[in-house]
Amino acid sequence: MERTSPPLAELVRRWQHGWGVACGLDPADEADGALHVLSGQPGRHLESIVLDADGDPGSLRLHAAQVAGSPHSDWLTVPTTAPAAVEDVLSSEGLRLAPAREHFMRTDLAAHPRRDAAPEYAVELDREGPVLAARITDERGDPAAHGVMVVHGDVAVAHNIATYRAHRRRGLGGALMSALAREAVHLGAGTGLLTASRQGRHLYTALGWTRLAGVVGAGTRTRR
Ligand SMILES: CC(C)(COP(=O)(O)OP(=O)(O)OC[C@H]1O[C@@H](n2cnc3c(N)ncnc32)[C@H](O)[C@@H]1OP(=O)(O)O)[C@@H](O)C(=O)NCCC(=O)NCCS
Structure with missing residues (x-):
């Protein structure tokens, strides 16, 4: 019987597509339960994103072994509801864990709260495709905050x-997300997705986003 993808895997596919467009990457190839993309960043020659680590632990081990044995510095990204267990697997396969976990989050964009920047700041929004x-600039026109959303x-x-740094905790992150969410809704989007750092998670939680999973990252160990 054909295996249907769990909702998390489909959301990860949708997230990866947007992230790839934002980074100017070629579309990912999907094979053996993971998305594979040549990211070309330092330490991330090829990045593989495991789609269903929780439901298919075999795919997790397979891709971990491939990254561990790669002649390049490759990277594995694993959305999971059991990050500690995934980290144990990746460590036992010989990978170097990222210093911090991230968080896969979603929101209903139509319900996104509206936040305005303080009057000394200017918010600009551009669209290219x-x-x-x-971007938000301060009263001198210097950059204070920026961000991207791909619809x-x-x-x-x-x-x-x-x-x-000098402008944090003044509501700019909220104003930025609110401006992007509003325009995304205008263009027909209903669901917002992102992966968040620890700091970002605080911001997005305050804006009503919910955490779907942790995101564990790990790379090929450099050989001496
Ligand atoms: C995450 C980041 C964008 C937040 O930007 P910001 O302009 O400071 O966010 P805001 O002022 O709009 O914060 C709104 C609310 O979010 C929450 N919040 C934001 N940053 C937080 C933090 N570091 N710790 C705890 N709560 C935080 C708070 O509830 C805050 O309201 P409050 O200041 O009244 O308590 C900023 O810290 C940053 O650029 N960090 C480094 C890059 C990064 O991690 N980006 C996120 C990638 S996913």
Whole structure:
């Protein structure tokens, strides 16, 4: 009987598509339960994203072994509801774990709260095809925050959301996300997806996003 993909795997596919567009990457290949993309970043020659590590532990071990044995510095990304167990598997396969876990999150964009930046800041939004780029500048015109959202069908994927240190905790992250979400809804998106850092998770939780899974990352150990 054909195996139907669990919802998490489908959301991961949708997220990866948006992330790939945001990073200017070629579309990923899907094989053996993972998405594979040549990312070309340092330490991430080939990045493989395991689609269903929780339901298919065999695919997790397979891809972990491939990354461990790669002649390049490759990277494995694993969305999972059992991050500690996944980390044990990746370590036992000889991979080098990322210093911190991330978090896979989603939201209903139509219900996204509206947050406005304080009056001394200006929010600008540009669109190039499916890519929305927001930036916030301070009263001198210097950059204070920026971020991107890629809209594809009914999904919008947020990427590279950041507030410059001197401007943090003044509501700019919220204003940025709210401007992007509003425009994404205008373009037909209903679901927002992203992977969040620890700091980002605080921001998105405050904006009503929910965590679907942890995201464990690990790379090929460099040979001496
Ligand atoms: C995450 C980040 C974008 C937040 O930007 P910000 O402009 O400081 O966020 P806001 O001021 O809009 O925060 C809104 C709310 O989110 C929560 N929040 C944001 N950052 C938080 C943090 N570091 N710790 C705890 N709560 C936080 C708080 O509830 C905050 O409200 P409060 O300040 O009234 O308590 C910023 O810390 C950053 O750029 N970090 C480095 C890059 C990064 O991790 N980006 C996220 C990638 S997923």
